[in-house]
Each structure stands twice: as C-alpha cells, then as structure tokens.
Amino acid sequence: xxxxxxxxxxxxxxxxxxxxxxxxxxxxxxxxxxxxxxxxxxxxxxxxxxxxxxxxxxxxxxxxxxxxxxxxxxxxxxxxxxxxxxxxxxxxxxxxxxxxxxxxxxxxxxxxxxxxxxxxxxxxxxxxxxxxxxxxxxxxxxxxxxxxxxxxxxxxxxxxxxxxxxxxxxxxxxxxxxxxxxxxxxxxxxxxxxxxxxxxxxxxxxxxxxxxxxxxxxxxxxxxxxxxxxxxxxxxxxxxxxxxxxxxxxxxxxxxxxxxxxxxxxxxxxxxxxxxxxxxxxxxxxxxxxxxxxxxxxxxxxxxxxxxxxxxxxxxxxxxxxxxxxxxxxxxxxxxxxxxxxxxxxxxxxxxxxxxxxxxxxxxxxxxxxxxxxxxxxxxxxxxxxxxxxxxxxxxxxxxxxxxxxxxxxxxxxxxxxxxxxxxxxxxxxxxxxxxxxxxxxxxxxxxxxxxxxxxxxxxxx
Amino acid sequence: xxxxxxxxxxxxxxxxxxxxxxxxxxxxxxxxxxxxxxxxxxxxxxxxxxxxxxxxxxxxxxxxxxxxxxxxxxxxxxxxxxxxxxxxxxxxxxxxxxxxxxxxxxxxxxxxxxxxxxxxxxxxxxxxxxxxxxxxxxxxxxxxxxxxxxxxxxxxxxxxxxxxxxxxxxxxxxxxxxxxxxxxxxxxxxxxxxxxxxxxxxxxxxxxxxxxxxxxxxxxxxxxxxxxxxxxxxxxxxxxxxxxxxxxxxxxxxxxxxxxxxxxxxxxxxxxxxxxxxxxxxxxxxxxxxxxxxxxxxxxxxxxxxxxxxxxxxxxxxxxxxxxxxxxxxxxxxxxxxxxxxxxxxxxxxxxxxxxxxxxxxxxxxxxxxxxxxxxxxxxxxxxxxxxxxxxxxxxxxxxxxxxxxxxxxxxxxxxxxxxxxxxxxxxxxxxxxxxxxxxxxxxxxxxxxxxxxxxxxxxxx
Numbered sequence: 001x002x003x004x005x006x007x008x009x010x011x012x013x014x015x016x017x018x019x020x021x022x023x024x025x026x027x028x029x030x031x032x033x034x035x036x037x038x039x040x041x042x043x044x045x046x047x048x049x050x051x052x053x054x055x056x057x058x059x060x061x062x063x064x065x066x067x068x069x070x071x072x073x074x075x076x077x078x079x080x081x082x083x084x085x086x087x088x089x090x091x092x093x094x095x096x097x098x099x100x101x102x103x104x105x106x107x108x109x110x111x112x113x114x115x116x117x118x119x120x121x122x123x124x125x126x127x128x129x130x131x132x133x134x135x136x137x138x139x140x141x142x143x144x145x146x147x148x149x150x151x152x153x154x155x156x157x158x159x160x161x162x163x164x165x166x167x168x169x170x171x172x173x174x175x176x177x178x179x180x181x182x183x184x185x186x187x188x189x190x191x192x193x194x195x196x197x198x199x200x201x202x203x204x205x206x207x208x209x210x211x212x213x214x215x216x217x218x219x220x221x222x223x224x225x226x227x228x229x230x231x232x233x234x235x236x237x238x239x240x241x242x243x244x245x246x247x248x249x250x251x252x253x254x255x256x257x258x259x260x261x262x263x264x265x266x267x268x269x270x271x272x273x274x275x276x277x278x279x280x281x282x283x284x285x286x287x288x289x290x291x292x293x294x295x296x297x298x299x300x301x302x303x304x305x306x307x308x309x310x311x312x313x314x315x316x317x318x319x320x321x322x323x324x325x326x327x328x329x330x331x332x333x334x335x336x337x338x339x340x341x342x343x344x345x346x347x348x349x350x351x352x353x354x355x356x357x358x359x360x361x362x363x364x365x366x367x368x369x370x371x372x373x374x375x376x377x378x379x380x381x382x383x384x385x386x387x388x389x390x391x392x393x394x395x396x397x398x399x400x401x402x403x404x405x406x407x408x409x410x411x412x413x414x415x416x417x418x419x420x421x422x423x424x425x426x427x428x429x430x431x432x433x434x435x436x437x438x439x440x441x442x443x444x445x446x447x448x449x450x451x452x453x454x455x456x457x458x459x460x461x462x
Numbered sequence: 463x464x465x466x467x468x469x470x471x472x473x474x475x476x477x478x479x480x481x482x483x484x485x486x487x488x489x490x491x492x493x494x495x496x497x498x499x500x501x502x503x504x505x506x507x508x509x510x511x512x513x514x515x516x517x518x519x520x521x522x523x524x525x526x527x528x529x530x531x532x533x534x535x536x537x538x539x540x541x542x543x544x545x546x547x548x549x550x551x552x553x554x555x556x557x558x559x560x561x562x563x564x565x566x567x568x569x570x571x572x573x574x575x576x577x578x579x580x581x582x583x584x585x586x587x588x589x590x591x592x593x594x595x596x597x598x599x600x601x602x603x604x605x606x607x608x609x610x611x612x613x614x615x616x617x618x619x620x621x622x623x624x625x626x627x628x629x630x631x632x633x634x635x636x637x638x639x640x641x642x643x644x645x646x647x648x649x650x651x652x653x654x655x656x657x658x659x660x661x662x663x664x665x666x667x668x669x670x671x672x673x674x675x676x677x678x679x680x681x682x683x684x685x686x687x688x689x690x691x692x693x694x695x696x697x698x699x700x701x702x703x704x705x706x707x708x709x710x711x712x713x714x715x716x717x718x719x720x721x722x723x724x725x726x727x728x729x730x731x732x733x734x735x736x737x738x739x740x741x742x743x744x745x746x747x748x749x750x751x752x753x754x755x756x757x758x759x760x761x762x763x764x765x766x767x768x769x770x771x772x773x774x775x776x777x778x779x780x781x782x783x784x785x786x787x788x789x790x791x792x793x794x795x796x797x798x799x800x801x802x803x804x805x806x807x808x809x810x811x812x813x814x815x816x817x818x819x820x821x822x823x824x825x826x827x828x829x830x831x832x833x834x835x836x837x838x839x840x841x842x843x844x845x846x847x848x849x850x851x852x853x854x855x856x857x858x859x860x861x862x863x864x865x866x867x868x869x870x871x872x873x874x875x876x877x878x879x880x881x882x883x884x885x886x887x888x889x890x891x892x893x894x895x896x897x898x899x900x901x902x903x904x905x906x907x908x909x910x911x912x913x914x915x916x917x918x919x920x921x922x923x924x
Binding site: 181 | 489494566567570571610611612614615616617628629630631632633635636637639640642643681683707709710711712713714715716717718746747748749750752773774775776777778779780782783784785786787792810814815816818821849850851852853879880881882883884885900901902903904
C-alpha cells in the first residue's frame with residue numbers, strides 16, 4: 001500500500017487535530033468544524049489555527065501549525081484556495097500526515113495550476129490529503145467530524161460498519177442524514193471532492209483493510225482512472241460488498257456532471273460493464289442506495305425463495321407482485337410449516353405464502369409465524385409487512401422482530417407504510433439493525449440486489 | 463344514475479348516524495366508531511344502537527333503529543355477520559338510505575348465502591350499502607369516519623379534493639395515514655370490501671359528479687365486471703384523473719388476492735389494456751401511488767420539458783439521469799433566462815439545466831432562479847432539488863417555494879432527502895400543496911405519469 005494511503009490512518013483516527021482557518025464567527029466553516037470537535041466529544045487535542053486571533057471558543061489559537069509544540073496528526077483546512085498550497089507545505093514540515101482541504105476554488109473553478117501545486121506539496125511529504133472542494137470526513141467511532149453542516153439541520157450517524165465514499169458532498173450528506181435519523185451506523189464517511197491526491201480507489205484500498213468497515217458505498221460521477229477502479233473493485237467485492245451509485249449516466253446528465261466536479265463521466269456503458277464484471281452492487285438512485293445499504297445489517301440470503309408474512313392481505317398481494325417482477329421466488333412452505341401455521345390461524349384464515357395473518361393478528365400470532373418461517377429450510381428470506389395501525393398490533397411486536405433478527409438465521413425485512421406512529425416503529429427497528437421499507441417493491445428491489453451478490457460469493461467459493 | 467348509487471349521498475353526507483353494535487368497551491369496533499363521531503366533531507345526531515345498554519359514552523342507547531323516532535341517514539353496522547341481513551332489513555323499513563357494514567364473515571369466509579341475503583335486503587330498499595368486510599368510509603369535510611383504527615396510530619386526513627376507493631382497507635389506510643402525516647387532504651375514502659351491492663365502478667360513478675372530488679384513486683385486486691369498469695373509467699378520465707393500482711399482477715400474487723378478497727384477479731394483461739385504453743394512470747406500488755397523488759395538487763404540465771434547479775450539483779446530475787431515463791426532456795433555457803441567471807450566479811458558477819446554484823446558495827438566489835424558470839416558456843415543469851442541510855439555506859425558502867407554487871403557472875416538484883430537519887421542511891411544503899419527494903427518480907416518475915395524462919387531455923381537445 002502506498003505510504004500516503006496508509007497515512008489515511010491519521011485522517012480517520014487522529015489523536016490531535018488542527019483546524020486551520022478557525023474562527024469565532026459562527027457563519028465561518030472554520031467555526032463549525034472547530035465546534036464539531038469540541039461539542040462532539042472528540043477525545044484528543046484540538047488546535048485552532050488563525051493568525052488573527054489569540055483565543056477561539058476558549059482555546060488558545062495559534063498563528064500557524066509550526067507554533068504548536070505538540071504533535072499534530074490531522075489538519076483540516078478551511079482557508080481561501082490561494083493560501084492552501086503553502087499551508088500544506090507547512091503541514092508537511094511539521095510532520096502532519098493527514099490533511100483535509102474543505103476549501104473550493106481549485107480545478108473545478110479553472111485554477112488548475114493551484115491544484116497542481118497543492119498536489120506537489122502533499123506528495124512531497126506523503127501526506128494523505130482528502131479534497132479539496134469537499135465536505136471532508138466523519139469517523140463516528142473516533143468523533144472525527146469535518147462536516148460543516150449545522151448539527152440542528154444535519155444528523156451525525158452513530159458508529160457502525162458501513163463506509164461511504166462520495167464524490168459529491170451533497171449526495172453523500174443526504175444519505176447519511178437520512179440514515180442517521182433511522183439509527184443506521186457508519187464506520188467512515190469521506191467526501192473526496194476533486195480527488196487531487198487520493199481518489200476513490202485509493203480510499204477504498206484503505207477501507208478494504210479497515211476492521212471497522214464491513215461494507216463500502218461509493219457515489220461516483222466519473223473517475224480519472226477507470227482501470228484502477230475496476231481492479232480495486234474486483235479485489236474488494238469477494239471480501240466486502242461494494243454498493244455503487246454512478247451519476248451522469250445519460251447525455252444531459254454527464255454534461256452536468258462535468259460542470260459539477262470537472263469529472264469526465266465517460267460512457268456509462270463502460271462503467272456498467274465494470275460494475276458487472278467486478279460484482280459491485282449497482283443502484284440507480286439515492287433512495288435505492290439507502291434501501292440497499294439498510295439491508296447489509298442482515299445475513300446474506302442463501303437463495304432466492306422469499307416468505308411473506310402480513311396482517312394486511314392486500315399488502316401481501318403487492319409484495320408477491322414485486323417478488324415475481326424482480327425475479328425472486330415465492331417460497332413453497334414445507335409440510336411442517338403448513339401444519340404449524342394451521343394451528344395458529346383462526347378458522348377463517350388460510351395458510352399460504354404470502355401468509356395472511358388476518359387483520360386481527362396480534363404480536364403473538366406474528367411471533368409464531370416468524371419463527372415457523374425462520375425454521376423452514378424452504379425459505380431463504382423473510383419479508384414481514386405490518387400494519388402498525390391495526391388495533392390488535394401492539395409494540396411488543398417490535399421486540400419480537402428484533403429478537404428474530406438477532407438470531408441471524410436469514411435476512412428479515414420489514415415493510416410498513418404510514419404516518420408518525422408507523423415511522424416511530426420503523427425507526428426503532430432500523431436502529432436495531434432491522435431494515436424497514438415504506439413499500440413492498442423497495443424491500444424486494446433491495447433484496448434482489450443482495451441475493452445476486454450472495455449468489456456471486458457462493459459460486460466463487462465452489 | 464341508479465337510485466342506490468345516488469343514495470351514497472347519505473353515506474358521505476349524513477345529518478344523522480346510527481352506530482349499530484355500539485359498545486362501551488374500548489376494544490370493540492362499535493366503540494371506536496362511536497368515538498370517531500363524538501370526538502371528531504361530527505355536526506349531526508349520533509344514535510348508539512345496542513339492546514344490551516341504556517347509555518354509552520353519555521348518549522342514550524337504543525335497542526334498535528326502529529326505536530329512534532327521528533330520521534337516520536346512515537347506519538354503520540359492527541355486529542356479528544349472522545345478524546347483519548335482518549338489521550339491514552330493519553334499516554330499510556326505518557327509511558335509512560345509507561349503510562356501511564364493517565362486519566366480516568360473508569362470502570370471503572365461505573358464507574355465500576348470507577351475503578346473498580344481505581344483498582337482497584339492501585336492494586329491496588335501494589340502500590346504498592358499502593361492504594361488508596371493510597374499513598368503511600371517511601369524509602373529512604363532514605367528519606364522517608367509520609375507520610376503526612385508533613387515532614393515536616392512524617392519522618385522519620384533512621379535507622381535500624382527492625377521493626380514494628380501495629378494495630383493501632389495509633392498503634388504503636397505509637396511504638391515507640402517510641398522506642395525512644404530510645398534510646395531504648382527501649375528499650372521500652371508501653374501503654368497499656366485498657362490494658356486495660356497490661362496487662368500485664358504482665362508487666366512482668358517484669364520485670365523478672362529486673363537487674368536492676377533483677381526482678380519484680383506485681386500489682383494485684380484481685373486479686366482478688371488467689366491462690363496466692372500463693366503461694366507467696373511459697367516462698371519468700377526460701374530466702378527472704384516475705390513478706389506479708392493480709394488485710395481483712403476477713401468478714403467485716393473484717392466488718393470494720383470491721384468498722384475500724375472493725376476487726378473481728383475472729389476467730393482468732386485460733387490466734393493463736383497459737387502463738391504457740381508458741387513460742387511467744397506472745401505478746405499480748403503494749409508494750408510487752402516494753407519489754403520483756401528491757402531484758395532482760399542481761397544474762398539469764403543458765409538455766415534457768423539465769427545468770432542474772439545485773444547490774447540490776450531484777443531485778442535479780441524478781435528476782437529469784432520471785429525466786432522460788423516464789423519457790422526459792431537459793429543457794433548453796431561453797436566451798433571456800440564460801442572461802438573467804448569469805447575473806445571479808457567483809463568478810465560479812455556470813448557467814445550465816440542471817442549474818447548479820452552488821452550495822452557498824441562499825433563499826434569495828433560489829427565488830430568482832425559480833422565477834426565471836417559471837417565466838421561461840421553454841420550460842414545462844420545474845423540479846427543485848434542495849439540500850435543506852446546507853448552512854446558507856434558511857426557512858424563508860419555504861415561503862418562496864409556496865408562493866411560486868401559488869402562481870399555478872407550472873408544476874413545481876421538490877426533492878429533498880434527509881433526516882428530521884429536512885422532513886419537517888418537506889411536510890410544511892406538502893401541507894401547502896407543494897409535492898415533495900425523497901429522491902429525484904420518485905419525482906420524475908410521478909411527473910412522467912402526469913405529463914402523459916396531460917398529453918392525453920390535450921390531444922382529446924384538438
């Protein structure tokens with residue numbers, strides 16, 4: 001591994017951080033980032049750097065990193081673009097190994113020479129440099145947080161095992177914000193902007209070895225090195241799933257992508273082929289990205305036979321439609337399951353898949369049905385479609401589902417559509433690693449993608 | 463119009479209601495429904511009917527409807543199935559013209575004779591009978607509410623102009639609950655269950671003339687009379703859009719539909735052809751139904767040229783992808799618009815469609831861009847993709863968007879993905895009739911459906 005890639009350790013797990021361009025004014029990036037470290041319970045030393053101030057937010061402020069006598073692992077830079085290359089040079093001299101440049105105004109604004117100079121200075125010292133023109137990094141495990149979105153508007157995720165590498169800070173932040181609201185944890189978040197020194201492949205090389213990361217998400221508009229990306233993906237996917245969202249697939253969009261990040265989107269077909277060849281899981285939209293990520297907390301399905309349990313007959317029918325339209329299969333229940341279920345259904349019910357527990361189903365009836373489905377070796381995945389609105393369903397169903405999911409036997413997916421009460425129930429489940437969906441087709445589309453990936457892993461091992 | 467269909471007036475707009483099977487026990491349907499009328503501010507007379515009690519919830523309770531001396535417009539029945547036909551006979555004798563039967567245990571449980579008797583008795587008196595085996599009706603304008611889901615779990619919608627006719631109470635209630643949470647109003651909700659007397663076509667015939675209804679949603683597993691449905695749809699769609707969700711499209715699903723409502727799903731291809739021929743707007747999932755409904759509050763687009771405004775470049779790229787993949791068009795901005803926009807963008811921005819307002823865009827920059835897009839006759843619809851998380855965006859943007867939407871010039875769709883702060887912003891917009899979406903593709907898919915419908919209306923008029 002290249003030394004500057006190795007040095008990402010200092011970006012993600014610093015013991016000491018300098019915020020260069022720190023400011024007492026709340027409208028400034030340098031203020032928001034400094035606050036993140038102070039209020040976010042970061043466990044190391046924090047050094048505000050700005051020649052204009054002696055003290056910021058109660059901390060001693062230094063004119064430059066060279067004035068700090070202690071070691072600094074990570075520098076986060078939020079100063080005007082023109083000042084950045086020389087600041088990076090100073091960082092190098094000081095022995096700082098990790099740098100995040102939030103500032104914009106480089107290649108994406110036509111300032112190519114400035115960006116070259118930045119690159120040269122970082123390379124000279126083997127600095128792991130993220131950016132410029134980016135939102136930077138999050139590591140919830142270490143409370144590292146360079147995101148300059150206010151906390152009241154943008155929820156920070158809890159620690160988890162998903163890493164998100166994104167070319168667009170905006171797209172990345174939307175997904176993370178929504179995920180945080182549902183209690184889905186992340187191991188790392190990297191908005192890499194112009195990818196001047198470290199690009200998506202480099203960052204993924206690091207994450208492939210990262211013990212806190214079990215799965216990688218990638219949002220991409222274009223890459224500067226397609227072959228490198230393909231090779232990297234091929235190496236990672238047998239060990240960790242990679243979900244990729246490629247934007248700029250169409251003509252008008254790829255023009256827009258170019259003006260956004262200066263990345264040549266290239267022909268989408270080439271990307272598509274690369275994703276297929278490398279077994280990356282491709283999604284086409286932020287919502288689909290979120291839905292698929294959500295499912296990674298569950299075990300991989302061993303096959304494509306799906307069991308559906310519901311207390312709303314119509315929702316079962318819609319789920320069956322989605323299963324067949326997505327080329328998964330409705331499982332045939334074993335004889336044992338059929339007779340177990342016959343005992344728990346009221347006389348006016350009938351056993352089948354989808355299994356309609358009838359509108360008067362209580363949590364206990366759900367529990368027995370879920371257990372029977374988990375025990376049936378004819379079923380690879382279980383989708384439970386719940387009407388939390390129904391009078392007979394009480395919140396003990398949440399515990400039942402969470403405990404069933406804890407058995408880690410098969411993937412369990414919950415579908416529940418509704419207003420506040422239903423959304424609160426969904427959030428409770430998601431925060432315990434049980435993925436929830438607002439609509440049968442969203443659940444099934446995610447399951448299809450993960451089932452295909454599981455099949456790839458199985459055929460590889462043979 | 464058949465007399466029993468006309469009598470739906472008494473179901474939807476009663477001045478007096480009898481709750482038959484009323485109960486003081488909160489676990490009983492007859493209790494929940496009685497409470498709905500008492501606590502929901504229904505403006506007419508309410509008569510609990512139950513020979514077992516003298517008083518329920520402070521109201522005098524009558525042994526049967528014949529003991530009530532005043533006129534009764536609507537009877538809601540929640541007694542055991544076996545008792546229902548004779549109760550309906552009594553209702554007929556009393557001159558009650560509207561009846562909703564919530565009770566289950568008829569044809570769907572194999573009791574075909576009982577259902578025939580129920581039908582005979584209702585027909586004899588020209589009663590407009592909804593059900594049995596259903597959730598019944600809602601009319602938020604008149605506070606009529608037979609839904610037996612507790613209010614803390616299931617939000618009631620505000621008055622609005624959308625009518626929802628659904629074969630499955632569960633599916634219907636999910637959509638209404640979610641819609642209510644987003645402040646989307648309904649004119650009527652009808653869960654018609656077994657359709658013993660009035661089926662989906664009959665109810666739609668009434669709604670076609672209903673002044674409070676501008677658009678109709680239909681959830682359907684199967685119909686007993688396909689030709690009647692096709693004829694009805696053909697008559698309505700030139701005047702009011704009909705959005706239809708047909709469940710039981712696939713083989714396994716149609717089997718499930720049969721055991722759910724006893725409806726023969728028939729071949730899906732026949733339905734699909736009928737929807738296409740009658741210009742009903744077909745959707746394939748509850749989420750898509752919700753998304754498309756949401757857009758009906760906006761004017762119809764005059765064409766398929768879409769303008770996209772965003773402060774998150776990557777989200778603009780994804781929206782452009784969705785537009786081209788759904789066979790809509792990215793509009794070419796007029797020269798006037800291009801020069802107007804050049805003035806409002808910072809020097810490092812560039813004018814285009816998607817229009818990237820850059821991450822530092824404030825509400826004022828948004829306002830100028832939205833105005834320019836609304837004024838440009840090259841643009842038929844406007845999609846605004848907002849990062850509410852961005853520090854420069856404040857809540858004045860909500861007013862700007864709502865006022866722009868109030869001009870009713872073109873459809874305006876908002877895309878915003880994120881956690882609580884973003885969701886609150888979305889709800890504010892939706893409650894003012896501005897449709898919001900969590901993902902670019904969801905917005906574009908809805909826009910495509912509505913654009914096609916608009917095209918149908920235009921070609922008809924020529």
